[in-house]
Amino acid sequence: MESPELLEVILRRASVRNFERNKKISEEILKEILLAGVTAPSAGNIQPRTFIIVKDENVKGRLYELCEDQAFMKDAPVWIVVCVDLHRHLKAAKLTGVEYDYTGVLPYTFGVLDAALSLENMVIAAEASGLGSVIVGSIIEHPEKAKEILKLPKHCLALSILCIGYPKKRPETRPKWGCDVVVSEDGYRDTDAQDVSEYWKSFVSSNLKRGGKELSREAIEKFCRENSYGKTYSNHYKEEFVNATNKKLNDFLRKQQFLKD
Numbered sequence: 001m002e003s004p005e006l007l008e009v010i011l012r013r014a015s016v017r018n019f020e021r022n023k024k025i026s027e028e029i030l031k032e033i034l035l036a037g038v039t040a041p042s043a044g045n046i047q048p049r050t051f052i053i054v055k056d057e058n059v060k061g062r063l064y065e066l067c068e069d070q071a072f073m074k075d076a077p078v079w080i081v082v083c084v085d086l087h088r089h090l091k092a093a094k095l096t097g098v099e100y101d102y103t104g105v106l107p108y109t110f111g112v113l114d115a116a117l118s119l120e121n122m123v124i125a126a127e128a129s130g131l132g133s134v135i136v137g138s139i140i141e142h143p144e145k146a147k148e149i150l151k152l153p154k155h156c157l158a159l160s161i162l163c164i165g166y167p168k169k170r171p172e173t174r175p176k177w178g179c180d181v182v183v184s185e186d187g188y189r190d191t192d193a194q195d196v197s198e199y200w201k202s203f204v205s206s207n208l209k210r211g212g213k214e215l216s217r218e219a220i221e222k223f224c225r226e227n228s229y230g231k232t233y234s235n236h237y238k239e240e241f242v243n244a245t246n247k248k249l250n251d252f253l254r255k256q257q258f259l260k261d
């Protein structure tokens with residue numbers, strides 16, 4: 001079988017949440033995926049990222065609980081926790097005779113960018129190998145517990161779990177804001193009501209279709225009025241939840257000496 005073009009792989013990708021429970025991933029494919037992860041670009045080539053493969057059932061069970069029992073995780077044969085990690089860099093400097101302070105907003109932001117690039121490289125590598133994946137970000141809501149479970153050092157934060165496996169059925173891609181909205185030339189282009197209305201209609205109808213409901217244009221418009229973009233997201237990310245999680249993360253980042261006061 002000829003392998004698909006890279007762009008085709010990127011454009012057909014969608015998060016998978018239904019894995020073939022008993023279909024294992026070969027060590028060879030897993031190695032290639034991890035290699036794609038470590039090969040991603042990195043600011044200053046410092047590579048402040050660590051990947052932890054979770055195999056132990058007890059560790060899996062504890063992380064599963066942290067991620068609010070997202071049932072599909074259990075069927076994914078491979079879990080890779082992606083961390084932003086300044087520890088290795090600081091240790092390498094110390095081992096070569098220098099103790100310096102590479103912490104604060106700049107290293108942290110570069111670190112998150114670097115880890116995200118690795119994450120996406122692994123997502124695409126998995127997809128190109130005929131696998132599917134989903135990023136489970138809810139682990140970041142429990143930084144202290146994740147640190148304890150995974151025995152993370154200072155300057156290390158678990159960002160996401162990448163769950164990989166063979167999809168039972170490949171989902172359709174989910175609608176995204178189009179290039180006409182996201183891309184502009186020589187300066188910022190603001191979003192208007194028309195952009196939101198068009199995007200939300202396509203998003204809602206795709207979701208309804210996925211749930212087996214094909215509604216008329218009028219019914220979709222009514223649904224969109226009753227479940228607007230703003231209403232949906234402000235319900236999903238409730239202010240109390242966002243504020244409490246912000247506080248937890250801020251405290252953790254200071255305690256882990258990522259950020260300074």
Ligand SMILES: Cc1cc2nc3c(=O)[nH]c(=O)nc-3n(C[C@H](O)[C@H](O)[C@H](O)COP(=O)(O)O)c2cc1C
Pocket residue numbers: 013014015016017070134135136137138139160173174
């Ligand atoms: C940082 C991050 C965190 C995410 N966390 C979760 C999660 O906890 N659970 C989940 O089912 N999907 C999670 N996802 C997947 C998104 O829901 C998914 O990417 C989004 O709905 C768009 O769908 P698509 O990936 O199929 O294009 C996460 C994605 C990202 C990038």
